[in-house]
Amino acid sequence: MxxxxxxxxxxxxxxxxxxxxxxxxxxxxxxxxxxxxxxxxxxxxxxxxxxxxxxxRLKRISIFEIAPDFAQPRRAIPSSIRQMWDQTSQGVGNLLRLWQQAAQKERGDVFNLGAYLSGTESERTESETSRYNPGPIEESLMKIVMLAASIRRDGLTNPITVVPIQEGKYQLETGERRWLAHHLLYIWFNGEDGKPDERDKWEKIIARQVDKVDVWRQATENNARTDLNAISRARQYAVLMMNLHGQENFAAFDAFSNEQDYYAQALKKKSAPYGKGEDLLNAMGVKSRSALSRYRLILSLPNEIWVGGDDLNLPEELLAKLASMPSKEAIAYYRENVLGQNNSPKAKPSLPEQSPGTKRHFLDMVRAIKRAGHGQDKYNTQALKALRELRDWLDEQEKRISSYLD
Structure with a gap:
């Protein structure tokens, strides 16, 4: 024909x-x-x-036939909430209910989920927004809620990506938040308490089927997101490094009870294989190898700071500085300067005095530059190190501010 x-x-x-x-x-x-x-x-x-x-290869797949990729560097669910999940797609509904309860407890007030999903929640004024500082649990849930409201209003514009693992079962490659948003719409609009029954509409999600998980494709999508935090970037670095050196040379994710230990395997390799360094830089979205060195450093954080740094979206400069301290000193600094006495995060965790972007760092850099010269190896090294740190910091700030113009 x-x-x-x-x-x-x-x-x-x-x-x-x-x-x-x-x-x-x-x-x-x-x-x-x-x-x-x-x-x-x-x-x-x-x-x-x-x-x-x-x-x-685009098709509609039941959200209950899809399992998340737990090794995915980008996390939508806070660790404290993830611990309460049975890690099955059938258990996502209960996970979301527990998440809502935790958000209400954190804010000390009702979290009106239905008002957001139905579009009846009024927008805060600019002054109200500046006064209101949501906690990390509420903030992470709101990203799912607002995405769900957007999907209900405008439809899903970007399909998720899945890999078939057995007959009628798939693993998520990209799109965890979109998948969670469909689950949220499914459990909320269930025909009860006067709500419309839209379960047939949300039980399936548009997915692009690929042959296998591609960590480089994941990295491309992750780097397109402006909210990829420092811990997620460290995970991303680790996953790509293990891929470059042969995944078969590293233990699988489910071999570890502590997820950080899986990513820390990348520390066994000091650099990318010959000829692959540029690929790694491009995939990570950075310009210099010193940025990669910071991600390596973050992989070695004490686990308490690793978990908190992820949930609280702590800045890269702070985490890198804490990772360079002895463990006991770093944990003490974290508890005193980042967490309050009740272990709730302070509004604005302070950076150690010598971090890039601080007055102390700038003055120390200028002092080292003035003393640099022939035979001044100590000051030459200090000046070059400070200049590289400042250059990387400026690149990060430029990237962050440019994202606001997109």
Whole structure:
């Protein structure tokens, strides 16, 4: 059967130009010309067929047939909430209920989930927003809630990506928040208490099926998100490093009771394999190897700070500085300067005095630069280190501020 394509709304047969001779002449280069036509034909229609194949792999899959990738560097669920989950897709509804209860306890007030999902919750004024500082549990839940409200209003614009693991079962590669948002819509709009029954609408989600998990594809999507925190970036670095050095040389994620230990395996390798350093920099979205060194440093944090740094979205500069301290000293600083006496986060955790971007760091850098010179190895080293730190800090600030203009 002859394939057809659309042109101006009409169906037209796909032409095969391989035997055509537009100039109605023949010469000694006929075979070359025929080969060129064949190449062009294959290239043009091969690309179309590849695109069609990709489109055909989009399908609607039950949210209950999809399991998350627990090794995914980017986490949507806070660790304290994740611990209460049985880690099954059938248990997501209960997870979301517990999450809402924890958010209410954290804010000391009712978290009106239905008002947000139905679009009846009024927007805060700018002055109200500046006065209100949501805790980490509420803030993380709100990202799921607002995404769910957006999907209900406008539809899902970006399909999730899944990998088949057995008949009727899939593993999530990208799109954990979108998957959770569908679960939230499914359990909330259940036809009870005067709410419409929309479960048939949200029980399935549009997914792109791929053959296997690609950590580089994950990294591309993760880096497109402006809210990827420092711990997530350290995880991302670790996953890519283990992939570059051969995943088979490292233990699997479920071999560890503590997730940090899985990522810390990357510390066994000091650098990317020869010729792969640029790929790693590009995938991480950074310009210098000193930024990669900071992610390596963060992998060695005491576990208490690792977990807190992830849940509280602590700044990279602070975590890197804490990772460079002795463990007991770092934990003491974290508890005193980041957590309050009741172990709740302070509004704005302070940086150690010598972190890039602080007055102390700048003055020390200027002092080292002035003393640098021939034979001044100590000050030369200090000046270069401080300059690299400041340059990386400025790059990060530029990237952060530029994201506000997108």
């Amino acid at each position: 002859e394939r057809c394509y659309k042109s101006g709304g009409n169906l037209m047969p796909k032409r095969d130009f391989r035997n055509s001779n537009l100039f109605n002449d023949r010469d000694d280069d006929e075979e070359t010309a025929a080969g060129s036509w064949l190449d062009a034909h294959s290239q043009i229609y091969g690309q179309i067929q590849a695109r069609e194949a990709q489109i055909e």
